[in-house]
Amino acid sequence: MFNMNSKINKNYNPQEQEKGIYEEWEKSGAFSPRGKGKGYCIVMPPPNVTGILHMGHATMLVLEDILIRFYRMKGRRTLWLPGTDHAAIATQTKVEKLLKEKGLTRHDLGREKFLEKVRDFAQKSHDTIARQIKKMGASCDWSREAFTLDEVRTRAVRTVFKMMYEEGLIYRGERVVNWCPRCHSTLADDEVEYKQQKTKLYTFRYSPDFPLVISTTRPETKLGDTAVAVNPQDERYKKYIGKTFKVDFLGVPLSLKIVADRSVEMDFGTGALGVTPAHSLVDWEIAQNNGLEIKKVIDEDGRIRKGFGEFSGLSAPEARERIAQRLEEAGLLLAVEEIDNNLSLCYRCDTPIEPLPSQQWFIDVNKKIPRLKKSIKELSLEAVEKGVFGRPPIRIFPERFKKDYFHWMENLRDWCISRQIWYGHQIPVWYCRGRDKGCCQVGCHQPIVSVETPRECPVCGSKDLVQDEDTLDTWFSSGLWTFSTLAQSPEQIKLKGGKLVIDSPDFRDFHPTQVLETGRDILFFWVARMIIMTTYAVEDIPFFDVYLHGLVLDKDGKKMSKSKGNVIDPVEMTEEYGTDATRLSLVVGTTPGNDFRISREKIQSYQKFVNKLWNIARFILQAENKRSGEQTEVDNKKLTVADKWILANLWSVMVTVKTALKKYEFSSAGEVLRRFTWEDLADWYLEVSKFEKTEEKGKILGLVLENLLKLWHPFMPFVTERIWAEMGKKSLLIEESWPDSRDFNKWYGYSTDEFEKIKNIIVAVRNARAENKVEPSRKIKAVIYAGEDYELIKAAGVLLQNLRTGIGELEVKRKGTKIERAIYIAEEGLEIYLVGAVDEEKEKKRLQKEKENLEKVIKGIEGKLSNNDFVTKAPAEIVSREKERLEKFKTELAQIEEKLAEF
RNA sequence: GGGCGCUUAGCUCAGUUGGUUAGAGUGUUUGGUUUACACCCAAAAGGUCAUAGGUUCGAAUCCUAUAGCGCCCACCA
Numbered sequence: 001m002f003n004m005n006s007k008i009n010k011n012y013n014p015q016e017q018e019k020g021i022y023e024e025w026e027k028s029g030a031f032s033p034r035g036k037g038k039g040y041c042i043v044m045p046p047p048n049v050t051g052i053l054h055m056g057h058a059t060m061l062v063l064e065d066i067l068i069r070f071y072r073m074k075g076r077r078t079l080w081l082p083g084t085d086h087a088a089i090a091t092q093t094k095v096e097k098l099l100k101e102k103g104l105t106r107h108d109l110g111r112e113k114f115l116e117k118v119r120d121f122a123q124k125s126h127d128t129i130a131r132q133i134k135k136m137g138a139s140c141d142w143s144r145e146a147f148t149l150d151e152v153r154t155r156a157v158r159t160v161f162k163m164m165y166e167e168g169l170i171y172r173g174e175r176v177v178n179w180c181p182r183c184h185s186t187l188a189d190d191e192v193e194y195k196q197q198k199t200k201l202y203t204f205r206y207s208p209d210f211p212l213v214i215s216t217t218r219p220e221t222k223l224g225d226t227a228v229a230v231n232p233q234d235e236r237y238k239k240y241i242g243k244t245f246k247v248d249f250l251g252v253p254l255s256l257k258i259v260a261d262r263s264v265e266m267d268f269g270t271g272a273l274g275v276t277p278a279h280s281l282v283d284w285e286i287a288q289n290n291g292l293e294i295k296k297v298i299d300e301d302g303r304i305r306k307g308f309g310e311f312s313g314l315s316a317p318e319a320r321e322r323i324a325q326r327l328e329e330a331g332l333l334l335a336v337e338e339i340d341n342n343l344s345l346c347y348r349c350d351t352p353i354e355p356l357p358s359q360q361w362f363i364d365v366n367k368k369i370p371r372l373k374k375s376i377k378e379l380s381l382e383a384v385e386k387g388v389f390g391r392p393p394i395r396i397f398p399e400r401f402k403k404d405y406f407h408w409m410e411n412l413r414d415w416c417i418s419r420q421i422w423y424g425h426q427i428p429v430w431y432c433r434g435r436d437k438g439c440c441q442v443g444c445h446q447p448i449v450s451v452e453t454p455r456e457c458p459v460c461g462s463k464d465l466v467q468d469e470d471t472l473d474t475w476f477s478s479g480l481w482t483f484s485t486l487a488q489s490p491e492q493i494k495l496k497g498g499k500l501v502i503d504s505p506d507f508r509d510f511h512p513t514q515v516l517e518t519g520r521d522i523l524f525f526w527v528a529r530m531i532i533m534t535t536y537a538v539e540d541i542p543f544f545d546v547y548l549h550g551l552v553l554d555k556d557g558k559k560m561s562k563s564k565g566n567v568i569d570p571v572e573m574t575e576e577y578g579t580d581a582t583r584l585s586l587v588v589g590t591t592p593g594n595d596f597r598i599s600r601e602k603i604q605s606y607q608k609f610v611n612k613l614w615n616i617a618r619f620i621l622q623a624e625n626k627r628s629g630e631q632t633e634v635d636n637k638k639l640t641v642a643d644k645w646i647l648a649n650l651w652s653v654m655v656t657v658k659t660a661l662k663k664y665e666f667s668s669a670g671e672v673l674r675r676f677t678w679e680d681l682a683d684w685y686l687e688v689s690k691f692e693k694t695e696e697k698g699k700i701l702g703l704v705l706e707n708l709l710k711l712w713h714p715f716m717p718f719v720t721e722r723i724w725a726e727m728g729k730k731s732l733l734i735e736e737s738w739p740d741s742r743d744f745n746k747w748y749g750y751s752t753d754e755f756e757k758i759k760n761i762i763v764a765v766r767n768a769r770a771e772n773k774v775e776p777s778r779k780i781k782a783v784i785y786a787g788e789d790y791e792l793i794k795a796a797g798v799l800l801q802n803l804r805t806g807i808g809e810l811e812v813k814r815k816g817t818k819i820e821r822a823i824y825i826a827e828e829g830l831e832i833y834l835v836g837a838v839d840e841e842k843e844k845k846r847l848q849k850e851k852e853n854l855e856k857v858i859k860g861i862e863g864k865l866s867n868n869d870f871v872t873k874a875p876a877e878i879v880s881r882e883k884e885r886l887e888k889f890k891t892e893l894a895q896i897e898e899k900l901a902e903f
Numbered sequence: 904g905g906g907c908g909c910u911u912a913g914c915u916c917a918g919u920u921g922g923u924u925a926g927a928g929u930g931u932u933u934g935g936u937u938u939a940c941a942c943c944c945a946a947a948a949g950g951u952c953a954u955a956g957g958u959u960c961g962a963a964u965c966c967u968a969u970a971g972c973g974c975c976c977a978c979c980a
Contacts, residue, residue: 010940194978201980216980229980265979273980282980342978400907407906407976521975555915557973589916589928594908595974597915605928608942619939663919671917671927686939763946770946776935804937804945857924869960878922878961885923 014578434462779808
């Protein structure tokens, strides 16, 4: 057993405990699925191997660990499968930056050498990340750890690629793509970022004889215009539609067709749009619809290509200047104005994007899959809308994100999956360079798509094959994550009856996975793509539920970023305040899907809580004066009102926590537990137990602690496990079973009212003393006229005297006469006099305040009850409750008024 | 331009299907070496629930509009 001290320290020290406890868990095998229960699986969103863990990762780990520990304790056969993502572009960029410091580029090293460097870096990152995941207490099954780029996952990637290719969903084509001239790679639509900025809008004529005037922010691309588009409704231009004009644009001949397109806005600029099919996504589509010629002006380095007169060879910005200047000289430039514009930037390096036509691989999202008679888009929409393959619809928490999902999916365009970088899954396509049979000339580009690396061309038998240089978009491989991780070896991944089959025990036990938990910013990047890939390939949903957490912001509500220097490192926090405190701070007080702030102060406050729990345990273990592991039955007949109260409350906490966790309401579960622990247990019941010494107390305290530790364990695994050991338990808490409220149903029947009454009296006495400024050390005499509650108050005398009320002598009667010159409390239908300590001025003030309070409430209730509509229309139960309350307050008011009359 | 979220105590946030005098943490004030904890205990102050309408017997909660803040999507040539 780990680090057991004979003496229990006053303060809990997480640093001394956590490592040993984690090792103990790992050794026990508790992280691996066990038993025969129903499978419950979460596949961990794989952190990128680009460096270290951040608060977002920590949040993900904590939420998932809570679910996993909860369901594990509930007896499910639980698997949490960890892994990392190679994050192609991000990782490659990181390494390129490191090289740049030495004045090198990846081309200086060559593909193989460079990849070696990247793999090295990735391995180091991975090791750091794995260590950090453990530090957070994540109870995931390391024996099944996966990597998006390992052998098994590669097999899955290639197999799905081949399927898609053979079903005609993957095609290679020329399209306008987002091109980063710096990275020399394409970017997916959602990898493009926009920045608001001022740009010049040039309004000009192509040539003196051309009838239309157009506006543009990018004159340099106008060299490639092949049409001018106008709105079909536009009266000004209707007469030109369909005509073609030959013009001389600053020495470059253009042939411009006038076409109609609804996307052209009549009131923007001149209402006429110069169409540049090669360098604008919108224009490309107009060109497709009208069969226009595509003329490429800018090359992959961002320079003007040959054949454009004096402009060839210039960079795009240079060409822009030059053209503006020439237009002005020729008197064709009519206006230049500043407008707000969104500049497209590469999300990795902030370089302006150059839309370019280029040969890329795409997934067709609208083509019907022959096997399923539906398109990828239809399938993915249905999976959330009404369910597919006999599964219920995928549930998204919080539900509002469903709308975002639908909107995104409905507007999804063909997915460009090729990237011009080296790190990642190289596209499993080979081209034959054999010349012997004349069929496979260089450039014939008849692709060979294969899972295994092919040895020879199936057509000509040539062995001179070359693999496509490009790699796949990183989301292609992470899109397969929920099922690719459930294969243990490449051989288990097969094609059967057209669909992909994972022939493994894990897949049978754990797919579909239960819930995909991740940051709300990843919904489109990843969650949507998993739904696409899984429904397509394995004909099933990847998960039943999606839970999205918000972004972690700094204490000023700003996004954390290295450049702002406001990053709080989660691991550093665990070292400073303990992992349990860090975990709580990421869970309690947050709302699903909403961003939340984190600060040292917040974590610190939970550190205090952890310590509080530690001391609660310390007290209970001392009070019991034994650390017996075993619990004995409590004798129900010997319970006091306080005993019943704590047990009944514990019962309802059990139920609340269970229901909340099942609905992913982490925060409210934690809140309920915190309240019970600190207020009910520590502030009240433990205090009671110091004075109300009954035979059953020790047993009850032990029972409460034991169950409380179980309920807290998913949230604070370390400290609870440690206390569990202190209790002398032989087993590990992680392996214990969740308290089933049904086993404690008798507690449900216990009334809490009596002890609540005692509590209220005690609070009222403390308050009255404080308001009268009675010195704390001064004992006073109390006389209580208890009426029907005589027995109850009599029995609770020891509590009334000891729980910080400063009551020395206590006299309890059924009724009696008024006592003058005493502090007077009318509470719970009782009359309480604190004798000999009254400060007339203060007491008068206090009673006055009481009176005003009561009058306000009474007025409110009377208002309600005098309203005929309320009495007739509100539920009878509400009305009678109000009546009762009115009675009670009126009695109290009368008592206080009578007392006030003395002054 | 389209959509979403937020606006509740000085600060950070809860507030489940409308129903006691709207809660917590933190901060503030007052007072406490009380044999688990000063990382503690007790008490208190502090809110026209953004604004204006509406629905309802009853609204922080449902509806409409407005304002401010934040985010997402689309993108304007």
